[in-house]
Every structure is written in structure tokens, then in C-alpha cells.
Amino acid sequence: MKKVRLAAFFLTLCLSSLCAYADHDHDDDRDKDKHKGGKTDATEMSVLGLAAASVLGAGSYLVYRRRARARG
Amino acid sequence: MAGSSALEQNEKALHRLFPAGLRQAIVKVNQTPYLPVLALTLGAVCLDSWLLPDLNTVAPAFSCGLLLILALRSSFNKSLSTLITTPPIAPWRLCCFLGLHLALMSAAFAGLWKGTHSTGVAMALAASKYLILLPTAVLLSRDAWRHFDGIYRAHWIAAAIALVSFFPLRIFSMAWPWYGQLLGRSVFALAHLFVPATQYVATLTPTLVGPNLEVTIVFGCGGLQGIKLFQILFTLMLVMDWDELNRRRAMAAYFGGLGAMLIANVIRITLLFLVGNTSLQNSVLEYHLTGGWILFTLAFIAYLPATYRWMLKKAKA
Numbered sequence: 001m002k003k004v005r006l007a008a009f010f011l012t013l014c015l016s017s018l019c020a021y022a023d024h025d026h027d028d029d030r031d032k033d034k035h036k037g038g039k040t041d042a043t044e045m046s047v048l049g050l051a052a053a054s055v056l057g058a059g060s061y062l063v064y065r066r067r068a069r070a071r072g
Numbered sequence: 073m074a075g076s077s078a079l080e081q082n083e084k085a086l087h088r089l090f091p092a093g094l095r096q097a098i099v100k101v102n103q104t105p106y107l108p109v110l111a112l113t114l115g116a117v118c119l120d121s122w123l124l125p126d127l128n129t130v131a132p133a134f135s136c137g138l139l140l141i142l143a144l145r146s147s148f149n150k151s152l153s154t155l156i157t158t159p160p161i162a163p164w165r166l167c168c169f170l171g172l173h174l175a176l177m178s179a180a181f182a183g184l185w186k187g188t189h190s191t192g193v194a195m196a197l198a199a200s201k202y203l204i205l206l207p208t209a210v211l212l213s214r215d216a217w218r219h220f221d222g223i224y225r226a227h228w229i230a231a232a233i234a235l236v237s238f239f240p241l242r243i244f245s246m247a248w249p250w251y252g253q254l255l256g257r258s259v260f261a262l263a264h265l266f267v268p269a270t271q272y273v274a275t276l277t278p279t280l281v282g283p284n285l286e287v288t289i290v291f292g293c294g295g296l297q298g299i300k301l302f303q304i305l306f307t308l309m310l311v312m313d314w315d316e317l318n319r320r321r322a323m324a325a326y327f328g329g330l331g332a333m334l335i336a337n338v339i340r341i342t343l344l345f346l347v348g349n350t351s352l353q354n355s356v357l358e359y360h361l362t363g364g365w366i367l368f369t370l371a372f373i374a375y376l377p378a379t380y381r382w383m384l385k386k387a388k389a
Contacts, residue, residue: 005312008141008144008145008311008312009308009311009312011141011311046297046361049297049361049362049364049365050297050300050301050304050365052365053301053365053366053368053369054301054304054305056369057301057304057305057369057372057373058305058308060369060372060373060376061305061308061309061312061376064373064376064377064380065312065313065380068380068381
């Protein structure tokens with residue numbers, strides 16, 4: 001059962017990442033010239049930031065979920 | 073009985089080829105009701121999206137993918153005996169499905185979704201992009217769709233909500249003239265408490281003028297990225313805990329979370345403005361995008377304990 005959940009989890013993460021990557025052309029290009037964030041531009045920051053935030057958020061959720069179940 | 077013996081033969085064939093876990097997984101995947109319909113739809117939508125970027129079919133692809141994953145997940149939770157095998161799709165239905173997709177692709181190649189139009193026409197054309205899901209209707213008969221609805225009602229409602237609300241760029245674009253002002257005034261009201269000299273300039277992109285830093289709130293600062301992050305993380309939560317969730321509460325928590333992300337965005341811009349009006353002005357200019365992601369992640373982490381237990385079925389009693 002754990003394997004199924006884990007597989008579903010990563011499948012969804014892949015799907016979300018693909019969708020995020022697919023539409024970043026549409027939503028970020030307009031702001032490309034308006035923001036300059038350090039060494040990379042807004043588009044790269046957006047994709048990298050979303051990926052990092054997703055992993056961090058997902059990890060936090062898994063930890064919280066495990067603790068919540070342990071407590072019953 | 074013929075169906076069950078065919079199933080046994082399949083299992084025996086798989087037994088020779090794959091280890092036990094993978095074998096069981098393949099059998100379960102094959103026995104997911106309406107799997108070919110869901111997989112065909114997802115494949116066709118992804119192919120259309122790849123070939124025709126004008127369609128910008130991210131939300132339909134995401135929605136179909138979610139429905140497929142939830143359906144697969146439900147199949148894995150049921151014993152083999154309770155599963156129903158799907159009747160094969162009639163060739164003429166498959167031909168109609170492909171024909172309709174080709175017609176849609178031809179319309180896109182002909183430039184139906186290109187060019188600038190008046191607001192009403194642009195809205196109608198944007199809405200018409202959901203037609204990409206219409207060919208799926210011909211894949212099954214009316215009775216089969218009723219049966220599908222009986223098995224997957226909660227699943228397709230979740231997918232439909234994802235379809236209309238995933239990454240709401242157009243809604244934000246339409247709402248920006250008044251939403252931008254609401255955002256600007258909210259930030260101003262908060263920032264004014266800490267920096268009394270703050271001034272507010274009400275333009276289409278509202279500007280807050282502080283002693284050391286001027287902050288212009290452009291469309292990209294509207295909180296759409298925070299909403300996208302929340303939607304991705306909530307989808308993961310939905311997939312992981314689908315069977316234990318109280319569906320109505322989950323829906324309320326979803327829309328509540330979208331609101332929470334918009335509030336987090338107000339706090340984000342206020343913090344940037346406040347910190348930017350100290351000696352850390354250069355750091356704010358350089359790291360404000362990264363800081364935004366960190367704050368949105370923290371907002372999700374704060375929202376999770378507030379709603380998670382409430383969403384679970386056990387909390388219903």
C-alpha cells in the first residue's frame with residue numbers, strides 16, 4: 001500500500017512539474033524584462049523556485065502526515 | 073466466466089515475465105475501469121498541446137492526468153473480484169474520436185485561436201479551448217457514461233474543479249484592474265502601520281512610495297505563482313489521502329487555501345516593502361523572487377496543520 005501511495009505521489013509530482021514547465025512560457029515571459037533576480041532571469045527563477053518550493057512543501061506534508069498518523 | 077479465464081491466462085503469462093509485485097500492479101492497472109478511455113483522452117490532450125501551443129491546454133491535461141491517477145489509485149485499493157473490466161471501445165467510436173481531434177487541430181492550424189479580438193470574443197475563444205475534451209464523449213455510450221459516473225463521480229468532480237481552477241491566468245488577467253487596486257490598498261494599509269510616510273499611487277500597476285524604496289506591484293506580483301504552488305501541493309495531498317478524505321471538507325479547504333495564498337501574497341509584498349525601506353534594500357531587490365517562494369512554502373506549511381485533520385473522514389464524527 002505504501003508503494004502504491006509513493007508511486008501515485010511521484011506520478012502526480014511529475015505531472016505537475018510537466019504542466020508547470022509547459023505553461024511557464026505563457027505566464028512568465030511577459031514579466032521577463034520587468035524582474036531581474038540576481039544571476040538568473042525571472043523565468044528561470046520561476047521554474048527553479050516552483051520546483052524547490054514544491055519539493056519542500058511536499059516533504060513537509062509527508063512528515064506532517066506521518067506524525068499525524070502516528071498520533072492517531 | 074470467459075472474462076475470468078482470460079484474466080487467469082493473462083496472470084499466468086505475466087507470472088513468467090515479471091516479479092510478483094510488478095505482476096500484481098500490471099493486473100490492477102489493466103483492470104482499472106475505463107482506463108483506455110482515460111488514457112486515450114490524456115494522450116490526445118497532451119499531443120494536441122504539444123503540437124499546438126496556441127491551445128495552451130495545460131489545465132485540461134492536468135485535469136485528465138488527475139482523473140487517471142485517482143482512478144488508478146482507487147483500483148489499487150479494491151480487491152480484484154470487485155473490479156469491473158471495461159468493454160473494448162468500438163472502432164467507429166475511436167475513428168470519431170480521432171476525427172474530432174483532427175478537426176480541432178485543423179481549426180487551430182487555421183488560426184482560430186490566434187490574433188487579437190474584442191473582450192467578448194477573446195473570452196469565448198478562451199472558453200472554447202475546453203472543446204479539446206469533447207471528443208472523449210464519443211468513446212462511450214450514454215449508458216456507459218452513466219456507469220462511469222457511478223464509479224468515478226467524486227473523481228471527475230475533483231478533475232472538473234482542477235480543470236476550471238488550475239493556474240487561473242485568464243481570471244487574474246480579467247480581474248487585474250480591480251484586484252490590483254485591492255492588493256495595492258491592502259499592502260498600503262499594512263505597510264502604513266510600520267512606515268507612516270508611505271504613499272500610494274493608484275495606477276493600473278499600483279505603486280507604494282517609501283522613504284528609501286518604491287515598490288510597483290506588476291501583474292506578476294499578483295500571487296498567481298503562490299496559487300500554482302498550492303494547487304500542486306494540494307493535488308499531491310488529494311492523491312495521497314483520497315480514500316480518507318471528507319470530500320466536501322477537502323473542497324472547502326482547497327478554496328480556503330487559495331484565499332490563504334492571496335493573503336500570504338499581501339504579507340509577502342508588505343514584508344518586501346518594509347525590509348526594502350531599511351538598509352537591506354539591495355538584498356530585497358536581488359532576492360525578492362526567491363524570498364517569495366520561501367514565503368509561499370511557509371504559508372502552505374502553516375495552512376496544513378490548520379486543515380489536515382479536519383479534512384479526514386474520522387474528524388466528521
